Amino acid sequence: MQFETRCVHVGVNKDSTYNSCITPIYPSSTFQWDDLETTKGFDYTRSGNPTRQALEQNLAALEGGIDCRATATGMAAITSALHLFKPGDHIIAGNDIYGGTYRLFADVYSDMGYKFSFVPMTDLDAIRSAVTDETKGIWIETPSNPLLNVTDISAVTGIAREIGATTVADNTFLSPYLQRPMEHGVDVVIHSTTKYLNGHSDVVGGCVITSQEDHAERISFVVNALGVSCSPFDAWLVLRGVKTLGPRMEAHQRGAMALARMLAEHPRVERVYFPGLPDHPHHELAKRQQGGFGAMLSFDIQGGREAVERALTRTKLFQLAESLGGVESLVAYPVVMSHATMSEEARQAAGISESTIRVSVGIENPDDLVADMHQALDA
Numbered sequence: 001m002q003f004e005t006r007c008v009h010v011g012v013n014k015d016s017t018y019n020s021c022i023t024p025i026y027p028s029s030t031f032q033w034d035d036l037e038t039t040k041g042f043d044y045t046r047s048g049n050p051t052r053q054a055l056e057q058n059l060a061a062l063e064g065g066i067d068c069r070a071t072a073t074g075m076a077a078i079t080s081a082l083h084l085f086k087p088g089d090h091i092i093a094g095n096d097i098y099g100g101t102y103r104l105f106a107d108v109y110s111d112m113g114y115k116f117s118f119v120p121m122t123d124l125d126a127i128r129s130a131v132t133d134e135t136k137g138i139w140i141e142t143p144s145n146p147l148l149n150v151t152d153i154s155a156v157t158g159i160a161r162e163i164g165a166t167t168v169a170d171n172t173f174l175s176p177y178l179q180r181p182m183e184h185g186v187d188v189v190i191h192s193t194t195k196y197l198n199g200h201s202d203v204v205g206g207c208v209i210t211s212q213e214d215h216a217e218r219i220s221f222v223v224n225a226l227g228v229s230c231s232p233f234d235a236w237l238v239l240r241g242v243k244t245l246g247p248r249m250e251a252h253q254r255g256a257m258a259l260a261r262m263l264a265e266h267p268r269v270e271r272v273y274f275p276g277l278p279d280h281p282h283h284e285l286a287k288r289q290q291g292g293f294g295a296m297l298s299f300d301i302q303g304g305r306e307a308v309e310r311a312l313t314r315t316k317l318f319q320l321a322e323s324l325g326g327v328e329s330l331v332a333y334p335v336v337m338s339h340a341t342m343s344e345e346a347r348q349a350a351g352i353s354e355s356t357i358r359v360s361v362g363i364e365n366p367d368d369l370v371a372d373m374h375q376a377l378d379a
């Protein structure tokens with residue numbers, strides 16, 4: 001089956017009682033046993049649920065993994081993946097990763113004895129020099145947030161193999177429609193399903209997809225033990241969202257390309273960060289590694305914070321809000337929103353400035369989006 005067909009059909013656990021064409025929601029918290037040895041495969045919803053399992057089968061098939069666990073949020077997926085490691089282990093991560101991931105690493109797991117180095121992941125020498133005897137993991141997020149730096153996944157998994165480290169990739173920004181990290185040697189893929197996989201800004205969720213039996217077993221154990229599994233209702237919504245992933249990503253990308261081209265020409269825009277533009281430093285790598293350029297972009301505007309505020313309060317279609325990956329276009333200001341918990345120093349090191357605006361391009365008509373951003377910048 002081709003990708004779009006898998007989106008619609010894999011894991012769709014139909015109800016044989018009424019021959020429904022879609023997966024029903026089984027909100028039941030518990031399931032009756034036939035006798036002391038026999039269940040119909042489920043006993044308690046924290047540990048397993050038919051609706052959630054349908055989503056898990058679907059997502060594992062889309063990423064090319066052997067198993068998937070759907071979690072309550074993206075952060076729950078990241079927390080679960082961290083349990084593939086233990087205190088004393090050293091993990092190398094990008095210095096411009098998602099703000100919430102940075103906070104979890106720097107302010108929660110560091111206190112518990114995990115060790116982290118935050119390096120520019122586009123610099124393979126920086127990764128190599130960060131390696132210690134304790135390095136057990138490399139955390140990949142590409143393209144990065146909010147500056148859309150593209151990491152060479154195969155090169156990084158090559159380094160990881162040399163040192164016997166496990167690689168985890170956060171594939172939230174592109175979705176498996178545009179990038180499948182396991183094809184480049186990544187061991188574990190996580191998602192915030194809140195974003196493109198669900199795609200309709202009406203659920204928070206996450207997932208961990210594994211490619212090896214030992215990782216699959218550990219993640220399954222940890223998600224149940226921590227109690228971070230996805231609710232049946234939320235799983236059902238994400239499963240519905242995933243069915244249109246392919247066509248939605250195509251529409252998202254059309255808008256993003258049109259907007260990036262307009263911004264690149266606009267006199268008030270200093271710099272556009274979008275791998276789809278030929279002058280982006282990682283354009284060729286993105287072309288090679290990704291199935292498309294995605295629909296996240298950032299840009300620096302002249303005039304600093306005041307100019308940013310003026311533009312962001314004048315857009316009519318782009319809503320000023322956190323998050324991304326929904327059908328509606330959003331604009332965000334990383335300094336006070338997604339990256340507020342990063343220190344000023346850490347932000348500067350990552351290149352996130354007072355002038356940086358991040359855009360999640362929705363699936364509205366590109367002409368409307370371009371016109372709206374134009375009028376907001378011209379105001």
Ligand SMILES: *Cc1c(COP(=O)(O)O)cnc(C)c1O
Pocket residue numbers: 073074075076098100101141145170172173191192193194195204205206
């Ligand atoms: C949103 C996001 C997360 C966190 O997911 P939640 O569902 O908000 O918990 C992690 N990584 C990336 C890249 C994200 O965009």
